[in-house]
Amino acid sequence: MRKKICFITAVPGTAKSFLSDHINALRKEYDVFYVSNEQEASKVDVPNDGYFSADIHRGISLINDLRSVHQLYRIFREERFDVVHSVSPKAGLLTAIAAWLAGIKHRVHIFTGQVWATRKGFMRWLLKTMDKVIARLDNHILVDGKTQRAFLEKEGVLRKGKADVFGEGSICGVNTHRFVPNLDLREAERQSIGIEDNALVFLFMGRLNHDKGIGELYAAYDRLAAEYKDVYLLLVGTDEENYISKLPQYSNINNSNFFYYGATPTPEKVLNAGDVFVLPTYREGFGTSVLEAACMGLPSITSDAYGVLDASVEGETGLRCKVGDVDSLYDCMSYFCEHLDMVKIMGNKSRERILSDFAGERLTEYWVDFYNSLLSN
16 A cells, blocks of 8 residues: 655645646655645646645635635545655644644644744744744754755754755755756847847846845945946846835936846746846745856855855856855955856856755655655555
8 A cells, every 4th residue: 555645735836836747756666745735736837646635725814724724634634644744834834733632643844934034023933933843743853955964953943963964955855957047049039128149137036125135236236336347236026015116316327238027937948148146135945046046057146144145166167155145245246247258157067966965866765764764654
């Protein structure tokens, strides 16, 4: 009789982005089920052997959360999964409580970033306490990066030595067959946007909000554009906090050296248009976007926030600025303007590192080995 694994996320998009390849590999040996807040199974584009819906909401609501715990408890009691595995903070908390109450033998959670890292006061305490509850109730803890694990241990969320990191880190690695440099696509993307051939393109990909360091990026680039004429800033992602409307505040950022691409389902296409990837984040679980850009042969500029430190090697595959520091971000950007040869040199090393340590197939092997060991008895 095949053993049963159940993955739980708040929204299907999380599982589709990070778990699909792992689930497909695990289904060769196990029955893999999936739970999210999507009510209609037909809308869930995640491989599974059975789907269940539960009202998992990201916001905090005692009544809704108790209802969710009850729903998950009933699912776990009826299905008697051998393992339940949660991803994302809210799903992790509700799953940990319900699975512990239901007597599930193997309760797994993977930490992929802490929303409380940049909070203060009561909300920091509350959100941090939620992560502590997960760490206490679940008996198998994974973290998608070594510096994130060290941070969680330092903050008292994890007991030292309790959590595992697969390989060099990352929850899913990079699809190295999808993220491949393509000179024809590079030319086409640049032409469609209106970028000159000789422009040095700094590319940001992610959610446009304070925690990603967009304010610092604007300020540093505004200074850079005043001093270097052949530079270009390309922003890709959802404008969560209306940052595009703030552009008129920066006199040196204009239609000739800036473009807002918006969100895209095909990041590998637009990444071809870039030269240097920039992520001056305040917090990060790991930095999957940095890995994807590196696989495309782009060096990176990242902040020295925990988590994202694992995504690059300073001085080899990219440079690091200080969190929230416009001057150090400007220094990193101007370095590449002054040393164009390093764009290519660091970019090549970036791609080599991804192919060696972060290929998606390698990460999937770690996941399968983990489950084979867990369920061998």
